[in-house]
């Protein structure tokens with residue numbers, strides 16, 4: 143127990159004192175690019191999976207007051223993209239409303255968030271306006287309008303309610319495969335967060351069930367098993383279990399490492415002259431890029447991506 147507390151306090155100190163550059167050297171940064179840069183962490187997942195609760199749990203684990211609004215009715219409360227900057231001002235969490243029903247308007251929204259095109263406070267409409275925007279922008283729009291790397295998302299926390307039947311049935315696995323591929327190409331790591339471990343705990347074979355759920359989860363998100371974190375967000379008025387607190391802090395440290403790596407690798411990729419040759423070759427041969435994100439790699443010609451808005 144004392145060991146756990148020690149581990150918690152040293153993790154907590156490291157994250158509270160975190161400065162960008164703790165894990166990576168940004169050799170390929172453009173002058174001034176890293177000034178005021180934050181690690182941008184996007185929180186995705188279905189409605190009711192515990193995204194907003196997770197953001198609160200993160201704040202709470204670090205000893206800060208709660209910030210995000212938790213929706214107790216089961217209806218989606220987060221109507222806009224909301225950002226929560228941790229007090230050191232080097233880490234920003236982006237709460238999104240529920241994803242993954244998942245139609246093309248949603249998909250467009252997801253990529254606009256990842257690419258930093260949607261900003262906090264923008265009302266993320268999935269109505270006619272969203273469809274019109276998508277249509278007007280065309281397939282290459284994400285590339286053209288894309289803000290600097292430092293304004294884009296750097297790591298994704300993919301939140302899954304462990305006891306969600308839809309997740310259990312793998313109903314949305316196929317659509318998500320596409321998103322996974324895109325994130326991989328953008329060099330964004332997905333960290334999988336399984337919530338509602340308190341409910342799983344009630345199962346007589348909880349450990350077996352956890353193993354099964356984690357395996358099912360990585361099939362959905364494409365995460366490495368080392369990047370799956372199983373937690374319970376505390377119910378209102380309840381304390382956070384130290385075991386989960388440690389796990390959430392480990393999750394955060396991992397997110398910072400992956401986020402820095404994403405920035406560094408994207409900067410390196412951007413500057414590679416070899417890639418630029420490839421780029422111009424592709425343009426010359428009139429190949430259409432199949433993806434809306436980070437196009438510096440040679441596009442796989444035979445891959446049949448569907449068009450994004």
Ligand SMILES: Nc1nc2c(ncn2[C@@H]2O[C@H](COP(=O)(O)OP(=O)(O)O)[C@@H](O)[C@H]2O)c(=O)[nH]1
Nearest residue numbers: 189190191192193194195212213214338374375
């Ligand atoms: N038992 C339990 N309830 C949770 C957990 N995480 C979230 N909840 C509850 O699930 C509901 C939806 O949570 P919320 O964070 O608003 O989900 P969001 O739609 O993904 O942002 C709320 O009533 C939360 O209190 C968890 O790990 N365990």
Ligand SMILES: [Mg+2]
Nearest residue numbers: 193194219220
């Ligand atoms: Mg929410």
